[in-house]
Amino acid sequence: MSQFKKSFVESAVKNYSPNGLTSDQVKTKLELFGENSFVKEKLTSWKTFCKQFINPLNFILIFAAVLSAFMEDYSGTIIIMTIVILNSVLSFVQEYRSGKAVEKLSELIERKVLVIRDSEQVLIDVHQLVPGDTIILRAGDIVPADLKIMESSNLSVNESQLTGESVPVSKGCAHKDLNTTLLFSGSVIERGQCQCVVYATGNQTELGKIALLSKDTKKVTQYQKSLTEFSFSILRMIGATIVLMLSAKIISIHSANDLAEVMLFTIALAMTVVPEALPMITTINLSYGALQLAKQKVIVKRLSAIEDLGRVNILCTDKTGTLTQDCLTIKEIISEDKEFFQKLAYASIEDLNVKNKKYVTSFDRAFLQYIPKSIKAQVEDWVQVNSLPFDPAARRRRVIVKNPYENTSYLVVIGSPETLLSLSQTNDSQNFNQLIVQSGKQGMRQLAIAYKQIDYCSEFDILSNEKDLIFLGFAKLLDPLRKTAKATINQAKELGITVKILTGDSLEVAAYIGKEIGLVQDGEKIYSGNEVEKMTDLQLDKAIKECSVFARVTPEQKYNIIKRLKLNNVVGYQGDGINDAPSLKLADVAVAVHNATDVAKDSADIVLLEDELKVIVDGIRYGRSIFVNINKYIKHAMIGNIGNFFSLAFFYVAFSADVPMLPIQLLIGNLIQDMPLMSVFSDSVDDEEVSKPQVVSQVKSLMKTSLGLGIFTAVYYLAYFMLVGTEANALTQTNLFLFYNFTQLLVIISVRSKNFFWKGTKPSRLLLGSVVFFMALSVALTYIPFTADFMGFTPLPLTDFATLSIVTGVFIFLLDLAKVALNSFQTNILARKANNLVRSTKI
Missing domain, CATH: 1.20.1110.10 (Calcium-transporting ATPase, transmembrane domain)
Incomplete structure (x- = not known):
């Protein structure tokens, strides 16, 4: 590491404060360092205009004008040169407008980051970051600047944009090697969370100094080749x-x-x-099409993606948010101690004290609406002392909460009821499983809580202690279907698009949704992730041809399904989580919603400003x-x-x-x-x-x-x-x-x-x-x-x-x-x- 870079890091650490910068300090630093963005050489209007004259057709016409002058036909020379200028002006106007359109579209895709300023956690635009800012990152976030890790938990980072290696790297504040305590702009947080201080922004970052600046590599599509x-x-x-x-x-x-x-x-x-x-x-x-699509809530990140969007004949999506309203409502809590269930649920809500919530989930919103004020008041002062973000593969999230009044700590595990039952000690698992299946057949989703009281210390390892839990119960949640869902599926069929649902929900919930929207007929087979895992490639090919809904599938299984579908189809995939990134990159058209994780939006070709399947289908038609x-x-x-x-x-x-x-x-x-x-x-x-x-x-x-x-x-x-x-x-x-x-x-x-x-x-x-x-x-x-x-x-x-x-x-x-x-x-x-x-x- 260069001495110059070390000085940047040391300066940031020296001035670091857990309370973050003040508003006055931010203003001063913005004036000194500028916005956190790469300053690229811009093609001026004059250069763009001059560029229009440099093409073979204009050279041929200019040669014709010279020939006309040689024959003393000066009127012909004037007309030919007028045509050259007119063609160039028209090309310039259209290219200039096209460039402005792309800029306008990119501005519609927001990217926020959670920082601490004036002793409060707030969400700001990544361009407003300055050296010295205290920043909080979690799984799914893209590192927005070069950072020094000050606090971390189970942190794993993908730095392939710099090293070319896609294998995640373990990082943390306690590492002896300085490089393993640094995060570089463009890296992806794959697991864990951290609190860092910014030491370099914009062109001063490692990414800003190397040739991997631009992601605008032109992709030559099949239509362009034609x-x-x-x-x-x-x-x-x-x-x-x-x-x-x-x-x-x-x-x-x-x-x-x-x-x-x-x-x-x-x-x-x-x-x-x-x-x-x-x-x-x-x-x-x-x-023009990209701007019209934007009016229909479809943001195209590259113009050539419009072609790919138009060619889609299979569209894979999770039901959440696109077919349903993504507005969960708790209908009932199944638990012997409903009050304690609600206390742990409320105390475990992510970012409870953050005003502008970036990480709030639909499950958290449902609990916030359902839990009465009297119970909220009892746990208002409970503290989250440690946590692990939701793990899609494990289908659960872990949180350690502390009750300061009784000086007791609990390991709280929140996730799918089947998973938590397997980790818990309970004599009533059969009855719980029956209730889970019954509610699933009614289209209800379930979220369970298991816990155990612990003696917490800073060395406490959550994963190794995640056993012998007490199954507290589960909440039955309803996510109503969108009124347009069934009509959208029919519209997709008319456009020659086959819709497939790849969901992490239970088999019963997936079957209910599929039947309600006309995607699954009576007697039609629905495969679970466990069944998919055991299939050979030939068996999977047959299954994905016959089946429209796959339930309890892991991100790896989604990836494999899309890989097999791509052999004979043009596949679109809509995903929003960090583990959806590989599938998004694999799909011919990657679609993410506006509130998806940073890495999902970064991997997507198209971003939806409204998370509804109808928006995607309308976009395909317009494309x-x-x-x-x-x-x-x-x-x-x-x-x-x-x-x-x-x-x-x-x-x-x-x-x-x-x-x-x-x-x-x-x-x-x-x-x-x-x-x-x-x-x-x-x-x-x-x-x-x-x-x-x-x-x-x-x-x-x-x-x-x-x-x-x-x-x-x-x-x-x-x-x-x-x-x-x-x-x-x-x-x-x-x-x-x-x-x-x-x-x-x-x-x-x-x-x-x-x-x-x-x-x-x-x-x-x-x-x-x-x-x-x-x-x-x-x-x-x-x-x-x-x-x-x-x-x-x-x-x-x-x-x-x-x-x-x-x-x-x-x-x-x-x-x-x-x-x-x-x-x-x-x-x-x-x-x-x-x-x-x-x-x-x-x-």
Whole structure:
């Protein structure tokens, strides 16, 4: 350890006070050391803007502008550079907004820490920690700064973020090695509790000094890979076509100007089909979607998690809080000494004297509401002298309480009644077990208390003395089902989502809940953790396929179930405890509620601000709708742009000595055709489109379908060319400009639904308004004298405009017929394949 670091530790220890800092000291230290956060280099607005110009498409357009200037076509140069600047500005605005959206979402996820200030325990935001603060940590907490341990009990810490070793390390205030008395920022408290003093915050921590600063590593999802593959497929197709076109036109090139003209047209034509707006449209949809999900109480920690959320087809959850109201009410206490039961229960409540409770549980809240004031007054001065937090594997919590009036101490064990009965001496265990089963069948949860009087001293070991207990009894608690629970399960089924409950509750309680919400039918098997433990992998695979509810499962068993489910499914898992962290990291989509432990929220991809299963299911549906809208752009690009590209390329080679449209007309048209797609994020989607998880990963199938419709579009366009004439003049070019814009702007109205466009959901006002506006803008450009002269247009005669309108209407109608027929054909093929698979499985 460096001398500099030692001085920090020694200074903190020297000034340590169990009563914590005063408000004035905190204010002074905040001004001196700043907030407890990593100061990362921020990408300024100017840098973000400049970055937009550095991409291959802009370089190609700038090259085209230079060629245009070489030919002394300065108006073309101005327009091309205007397009470059406009594209860059639009990209900058969207990237800037996206960044702000992510920042806004991250601010919604609170992380609090328990500190002692002004002699009181209070909860503060972790960013407000300063060196010298006295901090209290327990199992499930993430260490928020570098700390020196001053008091500890049974402390075990995971430091894998620094060492790479996931094996927990024993730490404590009494250790001789200085490093084992220190806790480092980012570590996870796996067991026990401690009271520490902060000696370094922010960039001064060990984590702040090393390369493991950022957790924002970009995860390339399957959908993003599909989009990249789509883009490269288009580029390969463009490259091959352009080579053939240039080879065919080489004989007509007689001068440098001819070569420049052909190159300009080729570049402009390529730009019409390159999906340059795809990254921007994807970003817009994801960032807007993330903000909309936030309004639905779903906070996405990374934008790419939206894809994973949409692909989920199995959702594993504990019933507590998501299916039930997580509002326990004590209905009855079964005990021979109910008053003493309540005294021990009240004296054992965690953080009884903390005003802003971080660790209060639903069980504690139930006892606080149930126990009368007279009993509370009798134990108000009882002291908790030692404790071990709840252990999910052991299914119990241990507390040592002292009665100062009688100078007696008790070891109190609180947990599942089955577990405590096995640790206790009682002659009535059979009767207790019967009562437990009966209450479980009524949907009641149980919390038992066992105890023994002890002679407490500082060396007293709780675990070794946890035997020969007296079973005092148990409380029957009701956690009512949410009114939306059954409807949510039905909604999940409609979305192709299988819900599985993995709970620590008893078999009887789990069965009651499962039947009430329609997840378990009469006679259906429910497996317990003990049964799961004895299963082979093959037996477990069969069980998780047939069973929807697993009871009394340990965190390790949950992990194993999710591991087996992931072999053939996309699995979402909702957990909130420290022992849920491995399962959360394993799941394809990790979901934690807002009041989960720090480590659970840190492991999660998605944080729920409202702990209800309906929120997750609604989030999955909305996540799918986001990708349906992105896919609309892909269909638009494949059908409209490819039809445009191939028809013009073929027309230029086969019929026209001159370019059929000017390069600036092509580039302006391409910009106009893409602009309405920026508003596709606001569009509504058909229920059929979001009913299957495959909607998120169907890019390849979309490409095949859309390519077929793109060929139809190319043939129709060629037929229209023959109708308007093959001579390249201002009238023909204006006609083609309007025809391309009208048809491609209306393509989105057709492809946004698998059904006939008039039968699908209505398009959003923003999308429809954008289409109408840019159709009107296209017409205006050809009639306004300045733009018409600048871009080489001439006003169309009324008869030509009427013909254009009719041909456009016929095109959209025929495209819609072809689309429905092709979708029906593909559906029949998939149905046959599914039937054949079923037959082969039976054989």
